[in-house]
Amino acid sequence: MTRHEVDVVVVGGGGMGSAAAWRLAGRGVDVALLERFEAGHVRGASHGASRIFRVSYIEPAYIRLAQEAEGLWRELEAASGASLLTRTGGVDHGRTADLGLLAEAVEAEGTPGEWLAPEEAAERWPGLRYDGRVLFHPAGGRLHADDAVSALQAQAARLGAVVRHETPVTSITVRGDDAVEVVAGEDVYRAKRVVVAAGAWAEKLLGGLVALPPLRITQEQPAHFAPLRDDVAWPSFVHHLDEESLKATGYLSGVYGLGTPGEGVKAGFHGTGPVVDPDDRDFQPEPAQLRILREYVRAWLPGVDADALTPISCTYTTTPTSDFVLDRVGPVVVAAGFSGHGFKFVPAVGRILADLALTGERPDARFALNRPPVAN
Structure with missing residues (x-):
């Protein structure tokens, strides 16, 4: 020893x-x-190559933590010379009550967002379809993990x-x-x-x-989808879906996503993967979940090809x-x-x-x- x-x-x-x-x-x-x-x-x-950066949380503790993190990411960039955080803006859309709570929370913490009509959002980011209200936050972006x-x-x-x-x-x-x-x-x-x-x-x-x-370990399975055009901007995005919408569509949860340069547009459900032992994973997408994700992408992401995709495998460790x-x-x-x-x-x-x-x-x-x- x-x-x-x-x-x-x-x-x-x-x-x-x-x-x-x-x-x-x-x-x-x-x-x-x-x-x-x-x-x-x-x-x-x-x-x-991509993780969402956002300050748009309902809970003040998370907003303040994200604000602190943004400054520290810039400090790390300055020290290392690496480009790590790219601002793209972030979009939350849907018909759930938490959108209003998000808007109130970020404004209360001094970092307000902006309400957009779906038509205006579609002009800015035509690769997405929008459901109900659209909240844009300029601090949203992409981190290179x-x-x-x-x-x-x-x-x-x-x-x-x-x-x-x-x-x-x-x-x-x-x-x-x-x-x-x-x-x-x-x-x-x-x-x-x-x-x-x-x-x-x-x-x-x-x-x-x-x-x-209790810690729930799941194997999550988002995917990168090929964009139909290379000149279309992509914000980070979260589609908020209520229980009624989930039951009607069969979607597994709300959906998040963002553009990943050189790899496509990342999209995925949140926390819905199968429970796994981290030492005994197959890294393979579960076919039924992948089929449902492609159905979602076909309906809500008109700027990508739902049939041209590369699955991703990662773990979530989730508390109650x-x-x-x-x-x-x-x-x-x-x-x-x-x-x-x-x-x-x-x-x-x-x-x-x-x-x-x-x-x-x-x-x-x-x-x-x-x-x-x-x-x-």
Whole structure:
């Protein structure tokens, strides 16, 4: 066994863990980031060329977190020289009451959206059909997930972090209030804190150590669809569908999407994939769900070819409320349950995890392990 002494071990080199290592190293902390798979792997939830960035949430805590994240994405871009966040504008449309609540919430936080008539929206973005009211928010955009993770890890390393890939952690043992032992193969790390941001593997690593909420691991299956024209702009978009519409159409949920340069227009249902073991996935689309997604695309995305598609496979780790878990128990900092909407917040979550590790400062109560009831 080779023994290492560090201040903090971060377990999990996806977006959240990499951002935590970046923020910790930037504060002069001796940190080791351990990732079980090779760099650029596709087994988790932080890969690919596109993730939606938006501030349009009903809950003020998420709006403020997205506002913070936008500034930190720009900071990372300046430090790394990489282009990571592209503003395209974002569109929410549908006939549900939450559209009005979205508009009220973003305006209350000083970042108002703009109501558009469907006809005006169709002139701006003819690749989409619009259902009922249309709320446009100029801050919406696209994040390049692969490049973001690479930039975070490179900057963490530049600031002194040790970044190790293909280093699966097999055990975490608490030795005291300021002592934890992390075993990875023949290496044993002794640290004051451990930050566990292991995505779909959180329960496997923490199940006997921390009382996590139920975590539902699903294999999600959006797809890239070929655009019919290359000169059409695409915003990020969310189509809100009520229960009556879902029953009438057979759609599985509301639909999100955005353009992905060089790959097509990404579209998918949210959190509807089959439950899986992250260590035993087939990465294949479920035929019935793919058929329904193509039916949706044929009806609502006239700017793409519904028959020319490339399926995508990723995981969601979803809590019962779809709220994240960002908390600390003794020397163990937990980052889990990002529920398919976490990537936009990555650098802000990294800051929260660094705070939890170094000072114990906790974020909004909705992110607590033993969170009280929070009105949505």
